[in-house]
Every structure is written in C-alpha cells, then in structure tokens.
Amino acid sequence: MTGEQLPTWGKLLYTLFLGVLVPVYWVHWGPKNFLWFSDIALLTTAVSLWLESPLLASMMALAVALPELVWNADFFGRLLTGRHLFGLSDYMFDPGRPRYLRALSLFHVVLPVVLIWIL
Structure with a gap:
C-alpha cells in the first residue's frame, strides 16, 4: 500500500466472508483445521487489512506463497x-463433500491476490 487507505468495502467483504467461513469450518472440520498455514494466513490477512499493515501481509505472503x-x-x-498434479486439491472434486464447503475452499485462489493487493 502506498500511502492511500485500503477501501472499507474490501475490508468488510473479506470480514463477511470470514464470518461465514469460520463458523462453517468450525462445525464441519473442528478447530484443528485452523492450524493449516493457509487458514492462519487467511485469518491474519483480515487483521492485516484492518490494521493496514503491509508487514503482516508480507509475512503471510512469504509464508503461504509457494503452498x-x-x-x-x-x-x-x-x-x-x-488430472491432479500433486493431489492437494483432491477434496475440491469429491462429490461426497458438500458443495458449500468446496466453494468456501476457493479462498485458496483469492488469498494470494488479496495479499498482493495489501502490499
């Protein structure tokens, strides 16, 4: 971020998404799910957005960019x-998992973009 504030609508949208994702994941997967690096980065990015902290955002970007x-x-x-290249996203194509859970997991696509936007 170069001196200008991040838009409030972006912060609110991100926070609303977390307001849906966190309780759904908590009920379905339990609290241990939030120990994955991606989930830690997802939550810390919300803090980074509201504090407008490029330091926090860059820490999360470095931690999760490669994964x-x-x-x-x-x-x-x-x-x-x-065909899967690595098998990390197998669950996204498992018809036995509810679609809403798979849709929430699309945060993996958006998270790197948000982190770069904050920087």
Whole structure:
C-alpha cells in the first residue's frame, strides 16, 4: 500500500466472508483445521487489512506463497485437464463433500491476490 487507505468495502467483504467461513469450518472440520498455514494466513490477512499493515501481509505472503501456488496449480490443472498434479486439491472434486464447503475452499485462489493487493 502506498500511502492511500485500503477501501472499507474490501475490508468488510473479506470480514463477511470470514464470518461465514469460520463458523462453517468450525462445525464441519473442528478447530484443528485452523492450524493449516493457509487458514492462519487467511485469518491474519483480515487483521492485516484492518490494521493496514503491509508487514503482516508480507509475512503471510512469504509464508503461504509457494503452498498456495502449488494448490492453485493442482486445482486448475485438474479443472482444465482432468488430472491432479500433486493431489492437494483432491477434496475440491469429491462429490461426497458438500458443495458449500468446496466453494468456501476457493479462498485458496483469492488469498494470494488479496495479499498482493495489501502490499
């Protein structure tokens, strides 16, 4: 961020998304799910947004950039070719998992973009 404030609508939208994701994940997966690096980064990014802290955002970007890149390559590889590259996003194509849970997991696609936007 270069001296100008992040828009409030972006902060609110991100916070509303977390307001849906956190309780749903808590009920379905339990609190241990929030120990994944991606989930830690997701929650810390909300703090970074509201504090407008590029330091926090850069810490999260460094921590999850590579894993998120691999997850996205796996997800889009499966989506476009029908084959997984690594198997990290297998659950996204499991019809036994509810669609709303899989839709919430699309935060993996958006998180790197948000982190770069904050920087």
